[in-house]
Amino acid sequence: MEKRFMKGNEAxxxxxxxxxxxxxxxxxxxxxxxxxxxxxxxxxEAGGVFVxxxxxxxxAYMVFGGASMGTRCMTSSSGLGICLKTEALSYMAGARLPxxxxxxxxxxxxxxxxxPSQQDYNLITNGPGCGGxxxxxxxxxxVQESVDLTCKAFxxxxxxxxxxxxxxxxxxxxxxxxxxxxxxxxxxxxxxWSLAKxxxxxxxxxxxxxxxxxxxxxxxxxxxxxKSWDDNDVAVELYQMQDAEYVITAYGICGRIAKAAVEELxxxxxxxxxxxxxxxxxxxxxxxxxxxPQKVKKVLSVEMSIPGQMFIDVREAxxxxxxxxxxxxxxxxxxxxxxxxSAVYKMKG
Amino acid sequence: MSRxxxxxxxxSGYCPGCLHGVAHRIIAEIVDELxxxxxxxxxxxxxxxxxxxxxxxxDSIHGAxxxxxxxxxxxxxxxxxxxxxxxxxxxDLAAIGLAEIMHAANRGENFTAVFINNSIYGMTGGQMAPxxxxxxxxxxxxxxxDETTEGYPMNMCGILxxxxxxxxxxxxxxxxxxxxxxxxxxLKKAFMAQLEGKGFCFIELLTNCPTNWGLTSLKSLEWxxxxxxxxxxxxxxxxxxxxx
Amino acid sequence: MVRMLIGGFGGQGVxxxxxxxxxxxxxxxxxxxxxxxxxxxxxGGTANCAVVISDKEIGSPIVTRxxxxxxxxxxxxxxxxxTLKPGGMLFVNSxxxxxxxxxxxxxxxxxxxxxxxxxxxxxxxxxxxxxxxxVIQKTEICTPEHAEAGIVEELMSKSQLHEVNIKALKCGMLxxxx
Numbered sequence: 001m002e003k004r005f006m007k008g009n010e011a012x013x014x015x016x017x018x019x020x021x022x023x024x025x026x027x028x029x030x031x032x033x034x035x036x037x038x039x040x041x042x043x044x045e046a047g048g049v050f051v052x053x054x055x056x057x058x059x060a061y062m063v064f065g066g067a068s069m070g071t072r073c074m075t076s077s078s079g080l081g082i083c084l085k086t087e088a089l090s091y092m093a094g095a096r097l098p099x100x101x102x103x104x105x106x107x108x109x110x111x112x113x114x115x116p117s118q119q120d121y122n123l124i125t126n127g128p129g130c131g132g133x134x135x136x137x138x139x140x141x142x143v144q145e146s147v148d149l150t151c152k153a154f155x156x157x158x159x160x161x162x163x164x165x166x167x168x169x170x171x172x173x174x175x176x177x178x179x180x181x182x183x184x185x186x187x188x189x190x191x192x193w194s195l196a197k198x199x200x201x202x203x204x205x206x207x208x209x210x211x212x213x214x215x216x217x218x219x220x221x222x223x224x225x226x227k228s229w230d231d232n233d234v235a236v237e238l239y240q241m242q243d244a245e246y247v248i249t250a251y252g253i254c255g256r257i258a259k260a261a262v263e264e265l266x267x268x269x270x271x272x273x274x275x276x277x278x279x280x281x282x283x284x285x286x287x288x289x290x291x292x293p294q295k296v297k298k299v300l301s302v303e304m305s306i307p308g309q310m311f312i313d314v315r316e317a318x319x320x321x322x323x324x325x326x327x328x329x330x331x332x333x334x335x336x337x338x339x340x341x342s343a344v345y346k347m348k349g
Numbered sequence: 350m351s352r353x354x355x356x357x358x359x360x361s362g363y364c365p366g367c368l369h370g371v372a373h374r375i376i377a378e379i380v381d382e383l384x385x386x387x388x389x390x391x392x393x394x395x396x397x398x399x400x401x402x403x404x405x406x407x408d409s410i411h412g413a414x415x416x417x418x419x420x421x422x423x424x425x426x427x428x429x430x431x432x433x434x435x436x437x438x439x440x441d442l443a444a445i446g447l448a449e450i451m452h453a454a455n456r457g458e459n460f461t462a463v464f465i466n467n468s469i470y471g472m473t474g475g476q477m478a479p480x481x482x483x484x485x486x487x488x489x490x491x492x493x494x495d496e497t498t499e500g501y502p503m504n505m506c507g508i509l510x511x512x513x514x515x516x517x518x519x520x521x522x523x524x525x526x527x528x529x530x531x532x533x534x535x536l537k538k539a540f541m542a543q544l545e546g547k548g549f550c551f552i553e554l555l556t557n558c559p560t561n562w563g564l565t566s567l568k569s570l571e572w573x574x575x576x577x578x579x580x581x582x583x584x585x586x587x588x589x590x591x592x593x
Numbered sequence: 594m595v596r597m598l599i600g601g602f603g604g605q606g607v608x609x610x611x612x613x614x615x616x617x618x619x620x621x622x623x624x625x626x627x628x629x630x631x632x633x634x635x636x637g638g639t640a641n642c643a644v645v646i647s648d649k650e651i652g653s654p655i656v657t658r659x660x661x662x663x664x665x666x667x668x669x670x671x672x673x674x675x676t677l678k679p680g681g682m683l684f685v686n687s688x689x690x691x692x693x694x695x696x697x698x699x700x701x702x703x704x705x706x707x708x709x710x711x712x713x714x715x716x717x718x719x720x721x722x723x724x725x726x727x728v729i730q731k732t733e734i735c736t737p738e739h740a741e742a743g744i745v746e747e748l749m750s751k752s753q754l755h756e757v758n759i760k761a762l763k764c765g766m767l768x769x770x771x
Contacts (some may be wrong), residue, residue: 005616005625005746023427048428049491054452058419062451064393065423066412090411095709175466175654176627179620195390195408197430204402206411210545212709253653334655 003180008175009034011181012102012166013042015147018207019154020187021100022048023066023073024103025059027081028113029171032104035076046184049122055083060088060101063308064332067097068205072154072187077103078170079120080111082128089163091131093222094207096193098157100150101135102166104173106249108331115332116170119313124167125280132219134226136164136233137280140257143177145278151182156233160225169304171253171334173341226282235278236287240266244273246344247291249314250302251277254335258302261340272344280310288317298347302340306330352574353377354582355386355406360573362400366525366566368556369398375533376434379540380407385432390424393416395435397471401436415446418453423462432462432543436517443479443503452511457535458516461539464505464553468577475561479503482580485559502580510586510593516547518587522555524573528583535585547590555581594647596656600673601665601686603631603640606721609661609747611642613725614694614734617743619648621735626654631683639668646734660767662700663724665689674698684727686720703769710763711763719761726765737766 004013013035016024024043026036036052043050049066053059059075065076066073077085082103092099105120107113127133136156138149146168191198195205209215222315237255240262241247250258255276265272275291277284291299299322303309307327315324327343352358355377363369380386387409393399400413405557408431411497412420417435425433442464448463469487470476477487477494480502482494494502508519517539521532532554539550555577556589557569585593597614601607609628618625618634621740643656662677663684664670670685677683677698687694688708696702705727707720714723722744744758 003611005619005627005743013648023423025423051422051426052529053419054448057416057454058422058449062423062426063414064412064416065410065420065425066427067423068390068420069427071427073427087413088416095411148682171628171654174629176625177651178616178653179626195410195431195517197388199387202405202407202409203410204411206409208399208402208411208440210400255652256651259650263652268499274479319484332654336655336657337652 004179006143006179007174007176008146008168010038011143011147011179012150012168013038014181015150015310016154017042017046017048018182019070019072019151020076020185020189020244021154023044023063023071024048025051025053025058025062026075026076027053027056027077027290029078029081030117031106031173032076032078034104034173035102035104045201056084058086061126063099064088064092064095064097067092067099067158068195070190070196073231074100074102076104078104079105079108079123082120085127090133092163092206093129093133093135094131094159094206095162097205098161099163100148100153100157102168105167105169105203107330109151112168113332116172116253116284116304116334117332118169118254118304118329119330120307121303121305123285124165125164128165133222133225134281135162135169136160136282138164139167139251139289140172140243141276143172143254144179146172147179147181149278159194166318167252170252172209196274220299230283230285233279234264234282234284234286236284237274237276237278237282238287239274239276242296243271245271245295246348247273247275247296247299248302248340248344249275249288249299249310250275251280251310254302254304257335257337258329258340260337261344262339265344268343270348283313283317285317288314289319289321291322293319293321296322297324298345300327300347301325302327302335304329304335308334321324350360353381353382354591355389355533357404357406359403361404362395364560365556366559366569367397369465369528371523372554372556374403375529375536376463377423379533382537383540383544387441388430390431390433392421392424392433394441396438396441396475398436398461398465415444415461417441418446418449418458422453422456422458425460426432428502431518434463434540435460436463437465437480438471439464439468439480443505448449452553454509454515454549455575457516459543459546459548462551462553463536464547465556466505466581467556467558468502469558469561471558471561475558482576494560504581506586508553509551514592515549515551515587516542517550517585519585520553520555520581522573522578522583524555524570524578560593580593594645595661595678596659596730597661597674598641598656598659598673600639600641601670605640605665606718607627607640607665608642608719610725611644613722613747614644614728615712615741615743616746618730619734619738620746622740622741623648624651626651628654630724632768634635641669649659656740661728663728665720680715682731686700686724687712703727705765705768707765710768714764716757716758717757722758722761723765723768726762727769730766730769737762
């Protein structure tokens with residue numbers, strides 16, 4: 001393991017290359033520019049290809065093409081660019097192609113702000129594109145986790161033959177932190193399904209069906225896949241939860257800040273705990289549903305989105321007997337530890 | 350005349366008299382003649398030729414409307430050992446996919462772009478395309494294309510030939526046996542240029558749409574000669590990287 | 594935990610100083626975060642950054658109430674001085690202020706003539722490394738050896754600059770040694 005002090009965006013790019021990513025196409029948009037810039041320097045050194053696409057759309061389709069050849073591929077953007085990529089995401093999901101898509105999110109709607117936010121939760125978790133599909137969504141909360149989850153995203157994308165989204169934000173992307181980088185992997189060949197050259201019958205990569213029954217069968221297969229995620233792939237950090245009376249739910253950058261708030265609250269004698277979803281899809285419904293109303297007095301959902309978006313999923317999962325409150329910041333304002341601490345004290349009464 | 354092995358032995362879903370079949374056939378013949386069937390990746394469009402996934406006897410990818418040149422870029426960059434072509438109609442290439450074709454051409458991507466121009470959207474029922482002729486009636490230009498509000502037919506060969514990177518850009522028509530032979534020779538030249546790593550080649554094929562033009566097969570060929578071909582002159586626009 | 598804010602004009606080495614301090618803390622075995630904020634201008638705007646150094650896990654990388662404030666110019670001082678925690682430390686690039694300028698409040702003031710010293714060393718761009726020397730000398734967030742390691746890591750590809758920056762680091766330490 002190699003330890004470095006790295007910027008979140010660059011750490012994602014470096015770990016992608018180490019995970020065997022050999023094709024990257026992207027388009028400039030703040031606050032993710034360090035990813036394509038890093039790729040333009042390092043991808044060719046690794047024997048891969050970097051293309052600056054003419055648009056977000058084209059970049060995503062270049063990834064579609066590269067993925068068809070069995071190459072580990074990535075694209076990245078921020079919310080408003082991800083919107084444009086959703087067309088290709090749908091086609092990739094329909095054609096069963098693996099790819100990793102990074103969203104370094106910023107304020108919105110529209111052009112919004114270039115500062116960090118979590119306004120893209122709904123866009124990303126509710127099936128980012130037409131036709132009703134899902135992508136697994138990883139939401140790292142440290143630069144180290146950005147590295148680990150980016151690597152894992154490639155494995156999962158290939159396992160499921162489905163795009164995986166890594167959702168970070170402008171803060172995690174721009175900040176530097178100590179990371180341990182994984183050993184470089186040699187990418188596999190995916191010969192069993194890809195169009196990589198080999199001696200075999202002709203293959204077709206498509207999301208198009210002439211027979212409605214075929215499309216329905218496809219949708220049923222995908223439903224089974226999504227169900228298997230709920231059963232096997234949920235990742236969640238539970239911190240100080242054994243005896244927690246006041247539980248904070250928060251993901252991504254908010255998750256780490258909430259963790260510090262829990263520390264602070266514990267010092268003040270408050271039995272606070274953190275439930276931090278690491279996968280947003282699949283969402284840790286079970287872990288939330290299991291919170292015992294006899295023990296947990298209240299839950300606070302902390303997000304950098306207004307109105308609350310994850311809040312809705314938390315409410316749905318949580319026992320109706322547990323009151324849920326909301327602390328949101330948006331527009332590029334990063335929530336402060338002190339705000340969370342005060343919100344819990346206020347909630348406690 | 351026997352069936353090229355690069356096309357499967359099946360009935361096509363194209364309308365009677367449609368020239369897609371001829372375009373497919375000459376591509377398949379070239380693939381057979383060059384012995385590159387195992388190397389081929391065809392990137393197919395959205396439109397009537399979406400159906401082609403069950404016809405080719407080599408690898409194919411069916412992407413989205415307008416995006417084939419971006420998909421082909423990813424394919425060829427990741428697998429330079431494959432021979433790649435895109436196959437797009439006029440709505441696909443010249444309207445929704447204008448950015449993708451322009452930039453793939455401008456990067457000089459080493460694949461062969463085949464452009465099927467019949468001046469109309471076929472699959473969706475005969476709507477106006479960027480290549481619809483002035484005054485031509487379609488389901489969305491019922492009084493005929495009015496250039497004052499709908500612009501002029503786009504000359505894609507002429508537009509792309511303004512770029513420095515493309516190696517070979519040429520327009521052919523599939524209206525007669527002689528012209529089909531010329532088109533095949535041009536297409537073959539484009540595929541061979543790709544094999545030699547010369548870069549981007551663009552072959553426009555003028556075709557028909559008897560169904561949406563509301564004509565018989567034979568009449569549609571006459572109409573092509575009288576209307577389409579004068580509006581879109583045949584010949585090379587760039588050859589060997591040089592403007593003609 | 595030490596929370597630092599560094600402010601100045603773009604081009605004064607503010608961002609690099611933050612990165613070097615972070616890397617130095619990492620090499621000493623601590624946790625550190627660095628977080629930059631820029632004005633919307635590509636050139637000539639303000640450049641600020643936050644550095645958090647801790648033995649424990651760090652929550653927010655954003656610093657709104659610094660323990661240590663490092664100001665390279667008047668603008669940064671005006672903007673951030675009100676946020677400095679009572680009892681905190683203010684490092685000022687005194688080359689940018691008149692001799693008569695006083696800094697009053699419930700904080701320690703450490704004047705470092707960073708620009709002047711850098712010019713004396715023959716490289717105006719090492720004002721940030723001089724400031725770094727002053728900061729590690731006064732805050733003891735890491736040893737000089739770890740500070741050197743931080744400089745080397747951040748200037749990895751520019752080995753011709755290692756020596757002058759390490760020299761500047763030592764110069765900054767000396768300048769504030771009482």
